[in-house]
Amino acid sequence: MEPLLYLGSLAVIFLLWIKVKGLDYVIVHQRWIFVCLFLLPLSVLFDVYYYMRAWIIFKMCSAPKKHDQRVRDIQRQVREWKKEGSKTRMCTGRPGWLTVSLRVGKYKKTHKNIMINLMDILEVDTERQVVRVEPLANMGQVTACLNSVGWTLPVLPELDDLTVGGLVMGTGIESSSHIYGLFQHICVAYELVLADGSLVRCTEEENSDLFHAVPWSCGTLGFLVAAEIKIIPAKPWVKLHYEPVRGLENICRRFTEASENKQNAFVEGIQYSENTAVIMTGTMTDHAEPDKVNRIGLHFKPWFFKHVESYLNKDRSGVEYIPLRQYYHRHTRSIFWELQVHTEHTQLLDAFLFFFLTS
Numbered sequence: 371m372e373p374l375l376y377l378g379s380l381a382v383i384f385l386l387w388i389k390v391k392g393l394d395y396v397i398v399h400q401r402w403i404f405v406c407l408f409l410l411p412l413s414v415l416f417d418v419y420y421y422m423r424a425w426i427i428f429k430m431c432s433a434p435k436k437h438d439q440r441v442r443d444i445q446r447q448v449r450e451w452k453k454e455g456s457k458t459r460m461c462t463g464r465p466g467w468l469t470v471s472l473r474v475g476k477y478k479k480t481h482k483n484i485m486i487n488l489m490d491i492l493e494v495d496t497e498r499q500v501v502r503v504e505p506l507a508n509m510g511q512v513t514a515c516l517n518s519v520g521w522t523l524p525v526l527p528e529l530d531d532l533t534v535g536g537l538v539m540g541t542g543i544e545s546s547s548h549i550y551g552l553f554q555h556i557c558v559a560y561e562l563v564l565a566d567g568s569l570v571r572c573t574e575e576e577n578s579d580l581f582h583a584v585p586w587s588c589g590t591l592g593f594l595v596a597a598e599i600k601i602i603p604a605k606p607w608v609k610l611h612y613e614p615v616r617g618l619e620n621i622c623r624r625f626t627e628a629s630e631n632k633q634n635a636f637v638e639g640i641q642y643s644e645n646t647a648v649i650m651t652g653t654m655t656d657h658a659e660p661d662k663v664n665r666i667g668l669h670f671k672p673w674f675f676k677h678v679e680s681y682l683n684k685d686r687s688g689v690e691y692i693p694l695r696q697y698y699h700r701h702t703r704s705i706f707w708e709l710q711v712h713t714e715h716t717q718l719l720d721a722f723l724f725f726f727l728t729s
């Protein structure tokens with residue numbers, strides 16, 4: 371009974387405090403309360419739902435059948451818009467809070483929202499070495515599916531929530547881009563619903579003008595409904611070499627050298643001040659030296675950029691073996707260093723984040 375009374379009193383004091391200060395003040399100045407009590411638990415539930423759904427659909431192979439039906443629904447919405455006289459412009463109906471960008475697109479309120487419910491991995495074709503995916507499939511889903519069957523995307527942008535549609539229509543890059551280019555450079559075909567409601571496929575050979583115009587077009591040419599992307603064989607570990615470098619010229623020189631060496635499957639540099647950085651180079655490997663394994667994705671591990679900084683602080687190079695999927699999503703927990711900026715001076719939030727933000 372006592373703990374309940376204690377919790378009840380705390381809740382009353384908390385509500386009184388909100389009443390005195392005002393909800394706006396609490397949300398703006400004490401946002402950790404909202405983040406810890408609501409946002410994080412909801413995010414965890416949402417992630418669990420999303421991964422379970424992707425896993426079940428992938429295992430049961432039921433998505434391709436529904437794909438055509440869902441695309442027809444998008445065509446119907448576009449044709450309706452045309453029939454109604456094309457009064458406003460169209461945009462994807464995906465709400466701003468679901469995207470990675472912090473910008474809230476006000477145009478979503480005034481434009482005709484076309485609902486695109488396409489979030490599945492349709493087919494992994496290991497003969498052609500291509501995966502066919504829907505535009506809302508995200509990088510977390512893609513690595514969960516592909517890496518588990520021994521394949522991966524040559525360019526796999528770090529954050530779990532980045533979607534194929536956003537990466538094609540916006541932009542995407544990864545520490546393997548010195549070999550394979552940007553995200554669009556590994557795409558071999560796009561399927562789009564155009565403004566007249568027609569469905570077109572474009573590749574290097576077929577409708578090639580459209581194929582080359584789609585990347586970075588931000589949805590202005592049509593709605594992406596599927597993309598075919600190259601895949602390459604994956605190995606379970608990344609052998610990562612950390613090298614602290616000092617002096618701007620040295621940093622540029624070492625980064626250029628590392629990028630020019632195509633033996634390096636991954637090259638990344640994190641700069642901590644004008645004159646200090648850590649350059650990382652990595653290769654995929656089948657085996658790991660047990661004493662050098664670092665499972666950076668575990669919830670109790672430090673944020674990746676903090677871990678990298680420790681090499682700079684100790685002024686020593688080092689080698690570690692990181693599970694491939696954890697390497698890809700190394701910046702997901704901390705969104706690079708963004709979470710630190712949001713949570714500075716908030717020790718309680720740090721503790722909560724520490725607990726909740728597992729990869």
Ligand SMILES: Cc1cc2nc3c(=O)[nH]c(=O)nc-3n(C[C@H](O)[C@H](O)[C@H](O)COP(=O)(O)OP(=O)(O)OC[C@H]3O[C@@H](n4cnc5c(N)ncnc54)[C@H](O)[C@@H]3O)c2cc1C
Pocket residue numbers: 462464468469470471472486505527528529531532533534535536537539540541542543544588589590592593594595705
């Ligand atoms: C905090 C932050 C971290 C980032 N980190 C990385 C990173 O680690 N690596 C990296 O490569 N990039 C990164 N980016 C850039 C990011 O890849 C791009 O901003 C990308 O466009 C975001 O994709 P999204 O899935 O959030 O898509 P959205 O923001 O929803 O879409 C991006 C654009 O594509 C259009 N679009 C989306 N789907 C469709 C569709 N089906 N049909 C037509 N048009 C469509 C949208 O209208 C919009 O114009 C980051 C961006 C931010 C804000």
